[in-house]
Amino acid sequence: MTSLPIKLVAGLGNPGEKYIATRHNIGFDWLDRLADRLLVSFSPETRFRGLCARVTQPDHDIWLLKPQTYMNVSGMSVGALCRYYKIIPEQVLVIHDELDLLPGAIKLKFGGGTGGHNGxxxxxxxxxSQNFWRLRIGVGHPGNRNQVVDYVLHPPRKEEFLLIDEAIEHSMLVWSLIAQGDFAAAMQQLHTQ
Structure with missing residues (x-):
C-alpha cells in the first residue's frame, strides 16, 4: 500500500501557555519533536492561521503545521494551507490525541470517522473529505464522557506521560516511510512494537 507522498503534516492542539503539555496538545508535541529531528523551525504564517515549517525533500516539500485557531476550528488552518498549495486530502497526515487508545498506544490509519474529536x-x-491519514496517539479515557473536556485539557499523569513520550519516540522511527508514502511498511513497523 504505497500511497501518495505526504505534503502536509498537521499536529493538533490549542495555542497558549495554559494548554502546553495537555493531552489535547499531543499533536503539537509530536510536531515539535519531528521539527527538532529535521532541524527545521516554525514561524507564524498569517494566511494559514498557524505556525509552519517547510521540510525540503528531493522530489517535493512537506509542510508542518500547528494551527493557531484553537482545536475546534483546526480545519480553517489546514484547509487554507491545502487550498494555497493545492494539496489533496490523501496527502495530509493529522496527528491527534485519541481517547479510545490507552496511553502509549499509537495507530496510523487512513480515513474513517472522527470519534467525536472536534479537531x-x-x-x-x-x-x-474524511480521506486523510491520521496518527492517533492514545491518551486514554476518563471513564465518564462528562469528564472528557476537563480530562483532555489537563496534562497526563507522570506514568501516562512516560508511555506517551515513548510512543512518540517510537513513531519518529517510521517518519521516513511516512514521508515517502510507504504507509504499509510504516504501519507494520509502528503497530508491532
Missing part, C-alpha cells in the same frame, strides 16, 4: 470534525468539514 477532526473541523478538518473533515473544511476539506469536505
Amino acid at each position: 477532526l470534525k473541523s478538518i473533515v468539514t473544511d476539506l469536505s
Whole structure:
C-alpha cells in the first residue's frame, strides 16, 4: 500500500501557555519533536492561521503545521494551507490525541470517522473529505464522557506521560516511510512494537 507522498503534516492542539503539555496538545508535541529531528523551525504564517515549517525533500516539500485557531476550528488552518498549495486530502497526515487508545498506544490509519474529536470534525468539514491519514496517539479515557473536556485539557499523569513520550519516540522511527508514502511498511513497523 504505497500511497501518495505526504505534503502536509498537521499536529493538533490549542495555542497558549495554559494548554502546553495537555493531552489535547499531543499533536503539537509530536510536531515539535519531528521539527527538532529535521532541524527545521516554525514561524507564524498569517494566511494559514498557524505556525509552519517547510521540510525540503528531493522530489517535493512537506509542510508542518500547528494551527493557531484553537482545536475546534483546526480545519480553517489546514484547509487554507491545502487550498494555497493545492494539496489533496490523501496527502495530509493529522496527528491527534485519541481517547479510545490507552496511553502509549499509537495507530496510523487512513480515513474513517472522527470519534467525536472536534479537531477532526473541523478538518473533515473544511476539506469536505474524511480521506486523510491520521496518527492517533492514545491518551486514554476518563471513564465518564462528562469528564472528557476537563480530562483532555489537563496534562497526563507522570506514568501516562512516560508511555506517551515513548510512543512518540517510537513513531519518529517510521517518519521516513511516512514521508515517502510507504504507509504499509510504516504501519507494520509502528503497530508491532
